[in-house]
Amino acid sequence: MLTHDKAKYLALVAGIAFASLLISQQAAIFWSALRSSTYGVQSASAADIWVMKPNVEILDLADPMREAVVNQVRSVPGVQWAVPYYQALGMVRTRQGSFRPVLVIGVDDATLIGAPAARMVAGDVHALDQPNAVIFDVSGYQQNFPDLPVEIGQEVEIGQTRAVVGGFCKAPPAWGGQTVLYAKRSLAVQMSRETDNTVSFVLAKAVEGQSPERVAGEIERQTGLKARSSRGFAAEIIVWMLRYSGVAEFFGVTILMGVVIGVAVVGQTFYLFSVENVKQFATLKAIGIGNRSVLGMIFLQASVVAVLGFAFGVGAASVFFAFFGPGTGGLRGMNMPVAVFVGTGVFIYGMVVASCFLSIRRVLTADPAIVFRN
Amino acid sequence: MEPEDQGVHCRELERSFESGGVRQHVLKRLRFDAEPGQLTMLIGPSGCGKTTLISIIAGLLGTDGGSVRVLGQELGRLRPEELLAFRLRRIGFVFQQYNLIWGLTAAENVAVPLVAAGQPWSEALAKGGEMLRQLGLAEHLGKLPKQLSSGQQQRVAIARALVHDPDLLLCDEPTAALDARSGHQVMELLRSVAVRPGRVVIVVSHDQRVFGFADRIAEMDDGVVVRVEDRIPTEVAYPSGPS
Numbered sequence: 001m002l003t004h005d006k007a008k009y010l011a012l013v014a015g016i017a018f019a020s021l022l023i024s025q026q027a028a029i030f031w032s033a034l035r036s037s038t039y040g041v042q043s044a045s046a047a048d049i050w051v052m053k054p055n056v057e058i059l060d061l062a063d064p065m066r067e068a069v070v071n072q073v074r075s076v077p078g079v080q081w082a083v084p085y086y087q088a089l090g091m092v093r094t095r096q097g098s099f100r101p102v103l104v105i106g107v108d109d110a111t112l113i114g115a116p117a118a119r120m121v122a123g124d125v126h127a128l129d130q131p132n133a134v135i136f137d138v139s140g141y142q143q144n145f146p147d148l149p150v151e152i153g154q155e156v157e158i159g160q161t162r163a164v165v166g167g168f169c170k171a172p173p174a175w176g177g178q179t180v181l182y183a184k185r186s187l188a189v190q191m192s193r194e195t196d197n198t199v200s201f202v203l204a205k206a207v208e209g210q211s212p213e214r215v216a217g218e219i220e221r222q223t224g225l226k227a228r229s230s231r232g233f234a235a236e237i238i239v240w241m242l243r244y245s246g247v248a249e250f251f252g253v254t255i256l257m258g259v260v261i262g263v264a265v266v267g268q269t270f271y272l273f274s275v276e277n278v279k280q281f282a283t284l285k286a287i288g289i290g291n292r293s294v295l296g297m298i299f300l301q302a303s304v305v306a307v308l309g310f311a312f313g314v315g316a317a318s319v320f321f322a323f324f325g326p327g328t329g330g331l332r333g334m335n336m337p338v339a340v341f342v343g344t345g346v347f348i349y350g351m352v353v354a355s356c357f358l359s360i361r362r363v364l365t366a367d368p369a370i371v372f373r374n
Numbered sequence: 375m376e377p378e379d380q381g382v383h384c385r386e387l388e389r390s391f392e393s394g395g396v397r398q399h400v401l402k403r404l405r406f407d408a409e410p411g412q413l414t415m416l417i418g419p420s421g422c423g424k425t426t427l428i429s430i431i432a433g434l435l436g437t438d439g440g441s442v443r444v445l446g447q448e449l450g451r452l453r454p455e456e457l458l459a460f461r462l463r464r465i466g467f468v469f470q471q472y473n474l475i476w477g478l479t480a481a482e483n484v485a486v487p488l489v490a491a492g493q494p495w496s497e498a499l500a501k502g503g504e505m506l507r508q509l510g511l512a513e514h515l516g517k518l519p520k521q522l523s524s525g526q527q528q529r530v531a532i533a534r535a536l537v538h539d540p541d542l543l544l545c546d547e548p549t550a551a552l553d554a555r556s557g558h559q560v561m562e563l564l565r566s567v568a569v570r571p572g573r574v575v576i577v578v579s580h581d582q583r584v585f586g587f588a589d590r591i592a593e594m595d596d597g598v599v600v601r602v603e604d605r606i607p608t609e610v611a612y613p614s615g616p617s
Contacts, residue, residue, distance in 0.1 A: 283473040286434055288462025289490045290455070369434040371469055372425045372546050 005273070012269045013309045016348060019262025020313020023255055024336065024344040025320055030251035032334035037241050038234040039171060039180075040105065044085065044114040047203035048212040050233045051082070051219055054226045056201075058237045060103075062087055064197030065225075072223045073202045078215035082204040083108035086185045088192035089178065092144050093157040100144050102158065103178040106188025113203055115182050116169040123152050123167020128184050133166035134158070140179025141168065159191035262348070267355040270302070274359040278366045285368040298360055299353070306352040310345055379446035382408040382431055382542065382574055386440035389426055400426045402597040403440065410541075413565060413575045413587060413607070418594035424578045425546070427594070431576065432465060432544055433457045445541050445574070462491055466535030468564075470547040472527045474519040474534075480506055480526075481515040484533045491538060505533040509563060525556030532563060543568050545577040549584055561587045565607065 035042075040059045041050065051073050053063040064086070073082040086106035091099045107114035107128070115125040116135065127133050138150060148154050154165045163183070171180040183191065189198045204227075206215040212229035219227035228236060242248045274281075281294055314336075321335050387404040390397050400423045408414035416424050429435035430442055433449050442449045445464055452460060466487075474483045484502030489495055503515050509529045519527055528548060535543055545564065549557030561584045568575050569589075577588070585591060586608040593601040 279471075279473065280475055283467075283469070283475075284486070284490075286432065286461070286467055287487055287490065288458050288460075288465070289486075290458050293490065367434075369429040369432075371467070371473055372429050372432075372434075 005276075008269055008273060009305070012266065012305050013312065015265030015269065016262060016306060016309025016352065017312035017316070019258045019265070019351075020310045020344055020348050021316045022258030022261065022313075023347065024314050024340055025317040026251050026254045026258065027340045027344065028317065028321065028336045029334055030247065030255075031337050031340055033247060033251075034238050034241055038237050040087070040114075041230050041234045041237070043116045043119070043171075044203055044230075045118070046113045047083075047205055048230050049079075049204040049206060049216050049219065049227055050230060051202035051204060051216075051223070051225050051227045052200070054224070056226060057240050059087070062200035064088075064194065065199045065202075066197055067199055069199055069223070069225065070202050073204055073219055073225075073227075076215070076219045076222050078207050078210045078218055080205040080207045082202050083111055083113050084185055084199040085114050085201040085203045086188050086194075086198055087200045088188065088194060090159045090181075090188075090191045092179075101178045102140070102144070103180045104158070104188045104191050105180060105182050106185030107182060108203075109184045109186050112184075116171060119169045119171065121168050121170055122150070125167070125182075127152070127166030128182065130164065130166055132161070132163050132187060133183070134163045134187070135167045135169050135182040136165055137171040137180045138168040139170070140181070141165070144179055159193060161187070161191045163187070163191070259347075259351075262351055263355070266352055267358060270352075270355045270359040271362075274298075274362045278362055279370060281363045282366045282368045282370050285366065286371045291364055294363060295360060298356055298363065302352045302356045303349070306349050310348045313348075314341060314344060379443075380410040380541070380572060380574070382406070382445070382576065383443045384427070384431070384440065385443075387427070387430065387437055387442065388439035389423075389430065389435070389437050400597055401430075401437075404594075404598050406592060406599050407602075408574050408576050408590070408592075410574050411569070411571045412589035413569050413577060414590045414592060415585060415588035416576060416578045416592050416594065417580070417585070420580075422594040423597045424594055428544055428546060428576065428578055431542075432467070433461055462487065463538065464541045466538070466540035466543045468528070468531050468535045468543070468545040468548045470550045472519070472524075472531040472551075474527060474530060476519055479516050479518055480511060480522065480530045480533075483519070483530055484537050487534060487538045502533070502537055505537045506530065509533050509567065523556070524552050525559060528552060528556070528560050529563060532560070532568070536568060541573055543573060543575045545575070545579075547578055547580065549579065549581050554583060557581060557584060 037058065053065055056063050067084070070082055070084050073079060085108070088104055090102050090104040092102050093099055105114065112125050112128055115128060117125045121138055123135065125135065128135065142150060145156065150168060152165055152167060156163050156165065169182070185198065204219070206212045213232065216227035216229050219225065284294055318336050324334070384404055384406040387401050388399070389401040390399045404427065406427065416427065418424055426435065430437055431444060437450065447460060449457065475486065481499055481502045484505050485498035488498035488501055506512065506515055509532065511526060511529055511533070514522060514526060519530070522530065548564065549560055552560060564575065564577070565587045589605065589607060591603045591605065592599050
């Protein structure tokens with residue numbers, strides 16, 4: 001019955017597709033942005049405990065500490081090893097002479113813990129052992145040095161320090177939009193011209209068999225510093241972002257628009273469909289077809305338009321990420337997580353079913369005797 | 375089974391409706407009979423209760439009093455699901471506006487009662503197609519209702535009403551939306567295909583030009599049957615020329 005009215009059918013599919021596109025695309029960007037805020041924690045996968053000053057809440061707002069805290073942490077029972085981790089803003093001088101901010105991450109000189117070993121696209125993290133070597137996020141490098149080839153061995157100037165590109169990795173931009181680059185901590189400190197407080201975080205590993213949460217608690221008791229398991233720190237960062245960054249409200253409003261558009265279009269169209277076809281439904285009921293069968297027909301039609309609309313909408317969102325995700329723009333590294341895909345699908349189907357429920361009242365209460373009224 | 379059990383028998387039938395705070399008695403102790411093997415025509419002015427009576431006989435409307443015995447079943451004693459099954463298996467409907475399902479082809483429309491009764495789709499579709507061929511619509515099986523003329527649509531509706539071989543066929547003004555020629559053809563079709571021993575055919579009609587097809591004419595007025603005429607159907611010749 002629904003396919004008979006082509007205009008209404010297309011409007012319904014288009015409405016669902018648009019709602020799916022808006023919801024899935026914005027939710028995926030939201031998800032990717034939140035995930036990127038914990039990127040440093042994910043990269044330093046060898047460590048399972050992060051230690052910082054008590055006032056620090058997220059990675060990007062670190063309050064550097066003195067070198068001595070590393071030994072303090074190492075001395076806590078349950079700590080297998082602890083290494084310093086440094087991050088600070090630096091300035092890259094482009095070939096044209098202008099400056100661009102970068103987030104310089106300094107990993108432990110001896111162990112290179114914190115370097116993006118699993119995300120290298122060219123070269124190896126051990127290239128950092130070379131003098132003045134850095135590893136650039138490849139997209140950020142292309143953005144900052146559009147006239148330079150993406151080649152190992154290129155020389156760049158960071159914080160009045162000559163650096164040599166030793167490799168390229170894939171990393172999302174920092175929360176502030178800066179390109180990320182990795183160096184040994186000693187070089188990173190030099191690039192950011194820091195002198196006293198050269199440890200942003202201490203990365204530690206719990207002894208085999210001890211939970212990171214319990215060891216982190218012990219570090220807090222003995223040092224007075226704040227310590228979190230990697231998982232706990234990542235969760236706290238996300239909560240902070242949701243609470244203070246405004247990202248939840250920004251994306252929430254857009255996602256809500258998708259929901260409202262979807263519900264309005266789908267609900268209204270289904271209602272009109274039911275009203276306009278009430279005599280046809282009454283005919284089926286008069287012939288002897290029960291309410292359950294009639295409802296089955298309506299839900300089948302609803303399911304078909306829901307699947308079609310969802311496929312078009314999520315397909316368009318996926319094409320969007322396939323196009324922009326690998327690029328060098330602000331959406332680089334973003335993609336469509338399975339959870340967003342499934343969540344959008346569940347929501348869209350639920351919305352269509354709910355709209356059906358609201359509209360089928362007219363069908364259920366249709367008096368079959370109206371078939372004899374003209 | 376008693377002969378009476380095969381027909382439609384209404385006794386002391388009463389039905390009223392509330393409208394604007396006023397109760398209107400539409401059927402008043404009505405008595406009506408339609409016998410198998412005959413085409414019974416129910417006639418009368420608008421508002422006399424024809425539609426209410428046919429709705430009650432179809433089991434679509436309840437009564438305030440009296441009894442309705444259809445094909446040996448006292449309708450008032452059937453539970454809703456039994457009534458549904460009774461309609462599905464034993465009654466066929468032809469409506470004034472055809473009431474075909476717009477999104478289904480002619481053959482699919484005809485197959486609906488069979489599918490609803492549990493027949494496999496392919497089997498039902500084959501039977502629907504066969505029924506349409508019998509009614510001269512062999513070339514229109516795959517067409518949607520909007521691609522058919524009014525007369526063809528009504529023939530599809532008749533095919534849908536007869537495909538499950540019902541014992542009672544209820545036709546509500548089957549010629550009202552058709553021109554004279556098509557209306558005549560539809561009545562000829564009903565007379566030749568629908569009327570057979572054991573089947574009750576009731577046709578509600580205003581159209582005096584088709585009264586000649588009836589075996590019995592029951593005339594209603596103000597909620598009662600005021601006249602019953604048993605007759606031999608006359609051959610009704612369609613006047614030549616355009617309608």
